[in-house]
Amino acid sequence: MPFSAAFDLRGDGSIDRRSLLRTAARLGAAAAGASLASPLFGGDARAAGEAVKIGWVRPTTGRLVTSFAPLYLGGGIAVDEINQAGGILGRPISKFEEDDEASPAKEPAIVRKLHEAEVNFAVGPTGSSQSLASLAATTRAKIIQSTYAAAAEAGDGKRYPYHYQLMYNxxxxxxxxxxxxxxxxxxxxxxxxxxxxxxxxxxxxxxxxxxxxxxxxxxxxxxxxxxxxxxxxxxxxxxxxxxxxxxxxxxxxxxxxxxxxxxxxxxxxxxxxxxxxxxxxxxxxxxxxxxxxxxxxxxxxxxxxxxxQKPGERQVALAKKLLAIPEAKGYEVNVASSPYYDFVYLLKAAVEQAKSFEVDKVKQALDSTRNFPGLVGNLSFTPDNHCGIDIKDxxxxxxxxxxxxxxxxxxxxxxxxx
The missing domain is CATH 3.40.50.2300 (Response regulator)
Structure with missing residues (x-):
């Protein structure tokens, strides 16, 4: 079993409640007056080693499961690689799973679940219609997110300041x-x-x-x-x-x-x-x-x-891993180019640059990213432009x-x- 699988969360609240109790026990009276918006719940005051949750919004039921579910395999590979290398600032990544059935109508309720569970980062959803429905809610909740959305507006940093588009539009x-x-x-x-x-x-x-x-x-x-x-x-x-x-x-x-x-x-x-x-x-x-x-x-x-010209070593390494995953068969070309592998690594780099899991500090690091070596190309952002792909790629x-x-x-x- 991959190391990350031991930390997968399903969004029912049970594991999160135990995490809060452990945190309260460690911090004692210092936590009593903390609000949900405080660093206690943003990440800086969490003990080293406690899992950092990433929302994993994908269809596990519904008519688009077959075509959409494989697109998350690259992101899962990135989670396993990072966890095996020690995590992010010493904390392993856990996937907080939510089934959106690939339905735009489901997205606002899912974002509410993520927000209530203090999940500050999210992978997915997939599809332009689904993503835009989600972005309307994650923007208000200040959840840093990357979706599989080709719509050009999804890369507008002014309109969606917490969304990062890691694919061509x-x-x-x-x-x-x-x-x-x-x-x-x-x-x-x-x-x-x-x-x-x-x-x-x-x-x-x-x-x-x-x-x-x-x-x-x-x-x-x-x-x-x-x-x-x-x-x-x-x-x-x-x-x-x-x-x-x-x-x-x-x-x-x-x-x-x-x-x-x-x-x-x-x-x-x-x-x-x-x-x-x-x-x-x-x-x-x-x-x-x-x-x-x-x-x-x-x-x-x-x-x-x-x-x-031939593909680079990192691209070939991912391609070989995908060939060994039965669920990727027939979808390798779309899995390889999915934004989720690069997003997990980009998030790790931003957190480590900011030395913090606080959303505003991580966002500042992301907005100043230049030429991050993603698999699909060098990724760069500004506060206004959140499409990281250059057309030359x-x-x-x-x-x-x-x-x-x-x-x-x-x-x-x-x-x-x-």
Whole structure:
């Protein structure tokens, strides 16, 4: 059993009450007048060795468990590594688990549980809609948090001063995809295919702005419901309206399979760029190879290879660990690029710089972070900009290269010219 597992908390309050009793016994009368907002509950006055709790907000029930739950595996690896190395300032990390069922409506109540249990740091939730619902509450509660949210607004330090976005956002994705279509491939007739979700809407808005900056407008924008049983009409519309390249904001394999199989039927194989959801190996079982040979998705430079460059030692070490975890099988590429591994290590660095677990001191350390060596890239923040990823660390990579032995599940070949 991993060392961290001995400290996992479930949010029912039982372990936390014993922790408070132990603290009260040690501190005696000094604790009697302390308020819940005092350093006693913020971390500085806690005894060395007592676990520091990190909220772990993820679905353990509901329809999105299969796709969302693996994204937390990297964060769990980081917790185990840190605990095995002595913890943070001598204190082990414990995961305070809460099931959000991947439902935005559940997030405010979960944040209340975290706040009542004096949990000052949180991993998750996953999904832009879920994350934005959570951020509205964690901002008021002053909980330092990192979510799996691509929405550009999630990196706004003024709006969400306690949230740190450790992944590329929709603005960066739109810019990278548009630049590749127009500058690298010389395509001027670009179509957009978008799922009807908050992510799809934001990505399309960003893409239109990026294309506009390059002097063109999309020839067609097709918006499809993710529950539609057939997406062939949307693909045919792109072809009819003259699209020579497609920027596709597709975040799930079933929709992608319908789209690429329609292209196969039409014998129409335009270059496609889009979201990293296209990387999942399950797509290979549903789509013929020629349908995805010109398909590229956004990814991190550090997790790609070229003839001249290979992934670094730390990235390879994580990839090897993921290959040994059954729950990661088929999801390695998304687990490797999840923000949670880097966030746990970033939090450790900030606490150790601040020499404190107090939220305001840790936030100050995070806001002054420059070029922290994350797995996905060097992470930097300011008080106003909480998106830590620089666009130079975002590239396009080949979807088909996932079948190459060099991929090791986690890596992809960089697109030509990137």
């Amino acid at each position: 929709t603005d960066q994705q739109g810019q990278v995809c548009a630049n590749y279509m127009v500058k690298n491939l010389g395509i001027k007739k670009v179509g957009i295919l978008q799922e009807s979700t908050a992510f799809g809407e934001q990505a399309t808005t960003s893409t239109k702005a990026a294309l506009k900056a390059l002097g063109i407008d999309p020839v067609s924008v097709q918006v499809y419901p993710i529950t539609a049983p057939d997406l062939s009409a949307y693909v045919r519309n792109l072809q009819k309206e003259g699209a020579e390249g497609v920027i596709a904001w597709i975040a799930n394999v079933p929709n992608a399979a319908m789209i690429f199989n329609t292209m196969k039927t039409l014998k129409w194989f335009p270059p496609v760029t889009g979201h990293s959801g296209l990387f999942l190996p399950a797509l290979f079982e549903l789509v013929p190879p020629d349908a995805i040979k010109n398909v590229f998705a956004t990814y991190y430079r550090n997790f790609t290879w070229t003839d001249q 975002v590239v396009l990579a080949s979807v088909a290269s996932g079948q190459d032995p060099q991929a090791m599940g986690s890596f992809r070949e960089r697109a030509p010219g990137q």
